[in-house]
Amino acid sequence: MIQTGLIQNAHNDLVTDAAYDFYGLRLVTCSLDQRIKVWQLDESTGSWGVEDDWKAHDAAVTKVSWAHPEFGTILASSSFDRTVKIWEQTSYAEIENGASSSASTSRWTERAVLVDAKFSVRAVEFAPQHFGLKLATISSDNHLRIYECLEQPSLATWQLAEEVDVLSLPSTSPASNSISHTVTLGTPTQTTTTLEGTSVSLAAQALQQQQQQNQAPSRPGLGSREADGGWCISWCKDKYWGEVLAAGCGIDGKVKIIQLSPSRRPATLLALNTAPLRPSTDAAPKTPAPATESEIAPFAITSVSWAPSCGRSYHLIATGSRDGKVRIWRVKPPALSDEADFDGDVDGEGAESKWTGGVVGEFDDHKSSVGRVEWNVTGTVLSSAGNDGRIRLWKATAGNVWRPAGHIGVEQADEQPPDVDMEENAVAD
Amino acid sequence: MSWKKAPHHMKAGSSKRQPVYFAGEYLAPDAERRTFLSDTSVIFNVVQNLVKTARSKEIVLFDNGETLGALRKLAQDYVNFCKECWIFAAETTSKELLQFHEDHYRQLHTCLSLFTVLYVPEPGMEGAPVGEELLDWLNTHFIEPSTDEGKHLATLDRPWEDDTFWPYLTRATLRGLSKACAFFLETLSQHRSTYLQGISRALIPLLTNHPRLNQFSAERDFAIASRRWRDRIKTLRFELDRVPEDVRDDGFQNWWEQLSDVVGILEGRSEVVKRVCVELGGDWKEVCVAWSMFVDPRLRRQDLPDVVVEILDEVPPDPTNQEDVIHASLFLGKPVQALRDAAHMDIWLSAHLADMMEALELIEPTPTDDSDLSLRNYYVIQFAEYLHSDLNCWRHTVDYLCTCGEIGKKMADEILIRVPLRLQSPKDSDAATQESARIRAGDLAGMLKEVNASCFDHGREEVRRMVCKIAAQTFLREKEYGLALSYCASAEDWPGLGRIVDRVLEEYITQGPSNFARSVANVAPSLHALQAQSQGRNGVFIYRLIFAVRFAEYHQRKSNKEYLSAAGDIVVMLKEEVAPRSWWAVVLTDTTDLLRNNEIMPFTTAEAVLLLHKLEEILSRSSHGAGKDYLSILIQCSKNGGEKLALQKLQDVRLALAKYYARCAVMNVGGKTTVSGMLNM
Structure with a gap:
């Protein structure tokens, strides 16, 4: 791997996310400094210059996502200020109305503010364009929210199309979920709770196991939950299976594959569980036995990325978690019946009609919390960023075995040791 | 590299100013490398066509002389290209600036030509002994003994007294360089040993008459000649053995042993060949080739691996030398291993080898x-991803990916759709390229044209439509409605077309009639094309567009004081129901000034009645609660003055119409139709 560029002094605080636009000619970054910056590539020199820079939120910005260009030049950002904001670049449209350039220096206009989250919003991602102008958000209240834009040119009205507590999400076929849908059960899942307060109670339960509730007496456990948890989402890019996404939530170390459909409540198709794969876990207890160390609680998943399947018969999903591991999961959709109608009959004919999945690669090279995993556009190269200050690449060999494919790091001799857990802990303060 | 540069923020401590680093898996190819890549891609495309044609005719490529010959020619084209690049890199003055040095291309050259020798034989030679070709390969790429050594020895009066004499002679024998051997054997006639003089004299014709496959038209003849020649060598050995022990040393060294080695090679004694090769600093390749020339001159391609395995056991390849490792895998008949090794050297090599290997089964x-993914597709996709490290190489990236089955094509889609279209008008006018100007003039030009062409070539219709859709969206934002419409139509995105028409009509509401007319002026030409294209389908959107164009034309004519034709527009719009119901009120309101014009009466009585009809429909339906359907646009136009204001405006129209109608009656415009019109009211 080679370094190909550098933006010095990009932000005044830690950079939390960076995303290329559709063409790779622009880059948006966001930071704890509450600002969003859009950078443009000067193709003749290969250098990046700031195009726009604005204070976007009243707290740290956690993630940014570009909408498909079919809908215009649109960004969504999520923040610790519990909001998601929709931004549109308005360099062309704003000449009308007389309210032209003098009104604001920024060429990005705030089009909508989504305020449904009860705690910090940790991730936002626009849906694949064939599902329309939609976005998914996940916040530390453990809720996955799906919004749909109702008025496209104005971008002003966003309908909250779904709002579900990921932890209490039922499975499509309750009878068999614990056996075939969950790869392995590492922690108890609670399925019978009222919607309100579920998240808090579950989190509290989890934290009780860790005996950490004494840290924040006023709001039991929440402070450390925010710090130790991980909330992440990634859409399945395929049109065929309908609206499906992967979501990781809290500290349970699981990624759920969730199907959204207009006619039904969202349902879990499959859960990818990292817990039993930890070498330190001898045998996962079936009941929440009183535990004295944190080993029982799996590590939170901080990042999930669903690879574009590009016509393969399987999907690849990557996760990065606080245990320092990058995992690659191979997820297989149900075998196609003649009618190609999979939602009609889910629990009929055994494993073939269900989503199945397993780990095909597990790497602990980062040796410290993994902050981000991301696929390339063809789903053949995975990159991961860790608190070891390194970016690592992962590729499949000719025998389809996943292997490291290079890494690059920044020397930080004058700074603190590279393995200090920086990003989210700093955020939680 | 594959996915632009990795989006990576490396979190460095908590210091204030945070940098963003960019990293890539590969360095984008430099100009020289790009030339190499794009030139060889031409050959690659021809190979694809060859394979495709063979498959369509159900021909097994390597069983058919014609196709195998064609592939061999193409393989040699690759070889020659590598050679050219090698020479170029060796001769260029700015060597240190090159991304890939001469030795890299030399290695590609040796590997590819070895592959050709071993796996892409000349048609008809598949079952023939391979020694001659291997020797040729070795002599081309690994020249031994060096010319300098020969030159040096040639200057000496008594060359046999030089340390390099016998090694030179032995090596030249191994390499089948009979002329050089003969020359120096000739010098031995000056040697004081009469035994040596005699034997070397006898050896010369044997060396120069060594039967070589290419001198024979049939292998049988070659075999017979080889056997006879070997008998003659045996005789020579007999002579050699008769040399008394005490004259075998000339005081300088033991010439007999050296000569015995030479004869041993010619005899095809395997232990001599192996020992001599190693002593001379030769490697396993040297042994293998000598084996196929002397030990087993009828050795065939398919039997080579068995021999090589044994040789490698004693003389292993150099594991630190990538090139040597690839050669070994090819000699061993392990194509899969060779590909893996080749990928370490250059992903270009593994991709192109794999491509030919699959064709050859x-x-x-x-x-x-x-x-x-098949192995071939795996390597070709890997190579395509390397190509993608340079965004400008997208055409090649797509071409290669599209040879990799459905998965490859889907991957190509992802690349195609992300090719920057560069439609935005450049910020400073100086930078405005001709292409951008041409696109704006309505031509399919520049990147958009190329992406379209590539989509067409590879049958990626869905991507083409998506690209057009995005282009339409870009033009829409720039209010280039005409272009937006034609791209939308090209994408066959009818709902999108509807949205554009809505935006066009919105211009009227927000900007007023004159701006609206100006905006729509460039839409009219695309309308005709659209009408032709849609052929009655998707009429809803087309009708709305027709209305927008007509309505704009009306305002244009009115401002040009062409009142009669303007009035004609109004009548057509209402009569042919081109105007949507929600726009009737607006259309009617806009006729007020025409109706009040004292100089001209543009409507006939019948037409005035038509207007009255429409007006009455609006008013009566609105009073029955359908105001939303009929008045919404007028309300928006009057800056949301509400239904009341809208109705008031319509009353103005009614008054104007009534007055106009009265004038009609007085001036008797239009004749009898007025009566029936009145009765219907």
């Missing part, structure tokens, strides 16, 4: 693991 054409 050396590797499995179907996936051998659970990746859904």
Whole structure:
């Protein structure tokens, strides 16, 4: 791997996310400094210059996502200020109305503010364009929210199309979920709770196991939950299976594959569980036995990325978690019946009609919390960023075995040791 | 590299100013490398066509002389290209600036030509002994003994007294360089040993008459000649053995032993060949080639691996030398291993080798693991991803990917759709390229044209439509409605077309009639094309567009004081129901000034009645609660003054119409139709 560029002094605080636009000619970054910056590539020199820079939120910005260009030049950002904001670049449209350039220096206009989250919003991602102008958000209240834009040119009205507590999400076929849908059960899942307060109670339960509730007496456990948890989402890019996404939530170390459909409540198709794969876990207890160390609680998943399947018969999903591991999961959709109608009959004919999945690669090279995993556009190269200050690449060999494919790091001799857990802990303060 | 540069923020401590680093898996190819890549891609495309044609005719490529010959020619084209690049890199003055140095291309050259020798034989030679060709390969790429040594020895009066004499002679024998051997054997006639003089004299014709496959038209003749020649060598050995022990040393060294080695090689004694090769600093390749020339001159391609395995056991390849490792895998008949080794050297090599290997059925054409990719496709996709490290190489990236089955094509889609279209008008006018100007003039030009062409070539219609859709969206934002419409139509995105028409009509509401007319002026030409294209389908959107164009024309004519034709527009719009119901009120309101014009009466009485009809429909339906359907646009136009204001405006129209109608009656415009019109009211 080679370094190909550098933006010095990009932000005044830690950079939390960076995303290329559709063409790779622009880059948006966001930071704890509450600002969003859009950078443009000067193709003749290969250098990046700031195009726009604005204070976007009243707290740290956690993630940014570009909408498909079919809908215009649109960004969504999520923040610790519990909001998601929709931004549109308005360099062309704003000449009308007389309210032209003098009104604001920024060429990005705030089009909508989504305020449904009860705690910090940790991730936002626009849906694949064939599902329309939609976005998914996940916040530390453990809720996955799906919004749909109702008025496209104005971008002003966003309908909250779904709002579900990921932890209490039922499975499509309750009878068999614990056996075939969950790869392995590492922690108890609670399925019978009222919607309100579920998240808090579950989190509290989890934290009780860790005996950490004494840290924040006023709001039991929440402070450390925010710090130790991980909330992440990634859409399945395929049109065929309908609206499906992967979501990781809290500290349970699981990624759920969730199907959204207009006619039904969202349902879990499959859960990818990292817990039993930890070498330190001898045998996962079936009941929440009183535990004295944190080993029982799996590590939170901080990042999930669903690879574009590009016509393969399987999907690849990557996760990065606080245990320092990058995992690659191979997820297989149900075998196609003649009618190609999979939602009609889910629990009929055994494993073939269900989503199945397993780990095909597990790497602990980062040796410290993994902050981000991301696929390339063809789903053949995975990159991961860790608190070891390194970016690592992962590729499949000719025998389809996943292997490291290079890494690059920044020397930080004058700074603190590279393995200090920086990003989210700093955020939680 | 594959996915632009990795989006990576490396979190460095908590210091204030945070940098953003960019990293890539590969360095984008430099100009020289790009030339190499794009030139060889031409050959690659021809190979694809060859394979495709053979498959369509159900010809097994390597069983058919014609196709095998064609592939051999193409393989040699690759070889020659590598050679040219090698020479170029060796001769260029700015060597240190090159991304890939001469030795890299030399290695590609040796590997590819070895592959050609071993796996892409001349048609008809598949079953022939391979020694001659291998020797030729070795002599081309690994020249021994060096010319300088020969030159040096040639200057000496008594060359046999030089340390390099016998090694030179032995090596030249191994390499089949009979002329050089003969020359120096000739010098031995000056040697004081009469035994040596005699034997060397006898050896010369044997060396120069060594039967070589290419001198024979049939292998049988070659075999017979070889056997006879070997008998003569045996005789020579007999002579040699008769040399008394005490004259075998000339005081300088033991010439007999040296000569015995030479004869041993010619005799095809395997232990001599191996020992001599190693002593001379030769490697396993040297042994293998000598083996196929002297030990087993009828050795065939398919039997080579068995021999090589044994040789490698004693003389292993250099594991630190990538080139040597690839050569060994090719000699051993392990194509899969060779590909893996080649990928370490240059992903270009593994991709192009794999491509030919699949055509020759050396590797499995179907996936051998659970990746859904065949080995060939795996390597070609890897190479395509390397190509993608340079965004400007997208055409090649797509071309290569599209040869990799459905998965490859889907991957190509992802690349195609992300080719920057560069439609935005450049910020400073100086930078405005001709292409951008041409696109704006309505031509399919520049990147958009190329992406379209590439989509067409590879049958990626869905991507083409998506690209057009995005282009339409870009033009829409720039209010280039005409262009937006034609791209939308090209994408066959009818709902999108509807949205554009809505935006066009919105111009009227927000900007007023004159701006609206100006905006729509460039839409009219695309309308005709659209009407032709849609052929009655998607009429809803087309009708709305027709209305927008007509309505704009009306305002244009009115401002040009062409009142009569303007009035004609109004009548057509209402009569042919081109105007949507929600716009009737607006259309009617806009006729007020025409109706009040004292100089001209543009409507006939019948037409005035038509207007009255429409007006009455609006008013009566609105009073029955359908105001939303009929008045919404007028309300928006009057800056949301509400239904009341809208109705008031319509009353103005009614008054104007009534007055106009009265004038009609007085002036008797239009005749009898007025009566029936009145009765219907």
